[in-house]
Amino acid sequence: DDELESLKGEVRGPLQLSVVTTGKYFMPHLLGHFLQEHPGVEPHLKFTNRARVMERLMENRDDFVVMGQIPDDKRLVAYPFLENILGVVAPAGHPLADRRNLEIEEVLRERFITREPGSGTRLVLDRLLESRHLEVEPYMELGSSEAIKQAVLAGIGVAVLSLHAIRLEQATGKLSVLDVKGFPLRRRWYAVHLKGKRLSLVASTFLDFILSESHRVLDR
Incomplete structure (x- = not known):
């Protein structure tokens, strides 16, 4: 289904994210604005501690994770998107x-x-x-x-x-x-995933959104 939606260019389907606990003060706001533009997205947002986020990251259980302190690990790709x-x-x-x-x-x-x-x-x-x-x-x-x-x-x-x-x-x-x-x-907040991971259309669209729109949304 995700492949079919990608071919049609529609941003709809599941979005699975894990976020360190402090992220609960900004991620729901970013996600809410994103869903206004893409109501067909089905978000699954998990807030947990850094150790658990790291575990989920290395097991590739999410589209990407959000954290503030990233390990020095060449297996990871990290995108800074917001000042912390x-x-x-x-x-x-x-x-x-x-x-x-x-x-x-x-x-x-x-x-x-x-x-x-x-x-x-x-x-x-x-x-x-x-x-x-x-x-x-x-x-x-x-x-x-x-x-x-x-x-x-x-x-x-x-x-x-x-x-x-x-x-x-x-x-x-x-x-x-x-x-x-x-x-x-x-410091910075980062979106992080394993190197070589192919993001779904939903995940890549949301990643682009937080990279370009986070400050505009949160500075309101």
């Missing part, structure tokens, strides 16, 4: 919120909430600290950006989060992004 900005986030009214040019060492003395080891955000944080001969002793380790965001909102501590995850809370003044030297960290 990481900031140090604190609850509104935190004593450090009005300070400028904070040293990371001072922030690390706060109750620091992190993702579990192996997650993309934790990898970025650990590499940054390692480059400065520092390390974090987490006050709490939580399994998703949403759980960390809720903990910060509750006043439990501070954390490094993708700014995609806190757009609403930042806009409404519930969370503050601290002014810390070396931050924000600017």
Whole structure:
């Protein structure tokens, strides 16, 4: 059926994607806009942790996956499509919120909430600290950006989060992004698949869409 639709040039049929958990703050918006243009697409969207996304990627179980930290592996093809900005986030009214040019060492003395080891955000944080001969002793380790965001909102501590995850809370003044030297960290989101994989018409059309339209859709 996919071959027949491709011959007719119609973009319809299944679209199978796996996305790291933080992607839930932007992928549904991108997919929603895409489906307005291509209502015949049948999306299957799985949000899970980085280890599981990597497993599915290497087993070729999806059209492609979306992640922020890609391994150095020549078997993979990666397409950067969106900036991933990481900031140090604190609850509104935190004593450090009005300070400028904070040293990371001072922030690390706060109750620091992190993702579990192996997650993309934790990898970025650990590499940054390692480059400065520092390390974090987490006050709490939580399994998703949403759980960390809720903990910060509750006043439990501070954390490094993708700014995609806190757009609403930042806009409404519930969370503050601290002014810390070396931050924000600017990374990228990538669409990734195995080298040599032949994408379906649906998958290649959606890939083209996120490569060209992500910033327009999300900056609205």
